[in-house]
Amino acid sequence: MESNEQGALSVSEAVGLAKSNVSAWPALTVTGEVSGFRGPNARSGHCYFEVKDDGAAMSVIVWRGTYAKAGFELRDGLQVQLTGKFDIYKASGKFSFVASRISVAGEGILRQQVAELARKLEREGLMDPARKRPIPAFCSRICVCTSLSGSVIEDVKRTLARRNPLVLIDVVGCSVQGATAPATIVRALAVAAASRPDAILLVRGGGSFEDLMCFNDERVARAVAASPVPVVTGIGHEPDTSIADMVADRRCSTPTAAAESVAPAIDEVERQMIQRQARLGRAMSSMLEHSSDSVDSLSRLAANAIASSIASRRAAVESFASRPCLMDPAAGLRSSASELEQTAERLHAAVPRSLYRKREDCEREAKRLVAVAPRLLRAPEAEVGRLAATLDALSPLKVLGRGYSITRDAEGHVLKEASGVCVGERVSVQLGSGLLRADVVEVEG
Secondary structure (H helix, E strand, C coil), rough: CCHHHHHHHCCCHHHHHHHHHHHHCCCEEEEEEEEEEEECCCCCCCCEEEECCCEEEEEECHHHHHHHHHHHCCCCCEEEEEEEEEEHHHHHHHEEEEEEEEECHHHHHHHHHHHHHHHHHHCCCCCCCCCCCCCCCCCEEEEEECCCCCCHHHHHHHHHHCCCCCCCEEECCCCCCCCCHHHHHHHHHHHHHCCCCEEEEEEEECCCCCCCCHHHHHHHHHHHHHCCCCCCEEEEECCCCCHHHHHCCHHHHCCHHHHHHCCCHHHHHHHHHHHHHHHHHHHHHHHHHHHHHHHHHHHHHHHHHHHHHHHHHHHHHHHHHHHHHHHHHHHHHHHHHHHHHHHHHHHHHHHHHHHHHHHHHHHHHHHHHHHHHHHHHHHHHHHHHHHHHHHHCCCCHHCCCCCCEEEEECCCCCCCCCCHHHCCCEEEEECCEEEEEEEECCCCC
């Protein structure tokens, strides 16, 4: 008993031993059905659930980063394929499978691929409602792309013939199942668009998800989006939705619904035409009545405007006619002549008076100048006398009067030095009274 107690392990040691052994197991890939899904956890973002099959179940943990990379949402009942390793949580001793990679198993893989393609095309804008073209309300010519061997084409023809026999139908055959189907669908869409119908119907009957995979092909989706003619799809049954449906200009649940959407019933068309004819008649009557009222109103306005204009012009003419210049043209001349005579009389009377006043003014100014002139001239006369005496004192003639003389050469230049002339040259001598002309006989100095 004592040896057993000495060889016993603590809980932590036992769990640690199990954990180390389990961690040594290789990575496994497991397929099963999701059950009891909890997550992502609000705080950590991790997911917790079980996977099971008919015979067993195991606890699974998917960390937040792994789940974010998965590209799809986990839910109960989903068949998944998990790759990871078993582990034991030491705190509780719980045995769990920690997944490092998750994917959808079986048909789920195909759905995952379709979902990824749908997200890609949506990012490119191929599913944007603003890109999609409107379908004419009354299509007169339809081109149907479908298999020629199935019953779908006959259903479409019967539907169109029943609802509106005036609609013309063209058919372009293509394969709607299998690996070669996408290429034939793309070709059929191109042929249908070349004939320029009002709309193209791309239809097929129901089938499994794998049967409808050709309508999830990227080539088909891009051909539908690039078609110059609006495309209406009716693929499978009500719950089936393919990528071709998502990028089409209109998606209908079945081929019959697609045919009905582009061909309104003939009795409905007739009823709408009768209603529109009645509305058009009422609108036209209302328009004519309104136009008649407008014409009457404009007529009254025009009559009033013309009468007002005539009255205004009449008053202006009468005003002009009442003017004296028009009633008696000579009256203006007589008035002007009278005013001119009166002005001449005033002028003849005013001129002598003005001349008399001017003469008196001039006589008064003359007397004032005679009295003032000696007083005004006294100072200038004294200044002139002083300046004359100063000028006389500075005059060269005054110097010459004292016995000096001025000698000039033949050119009239004043000689200041004897060397300025040569022997035999004629000079002139200015005296105080008179002028002498002499020839130089000798030069000294």
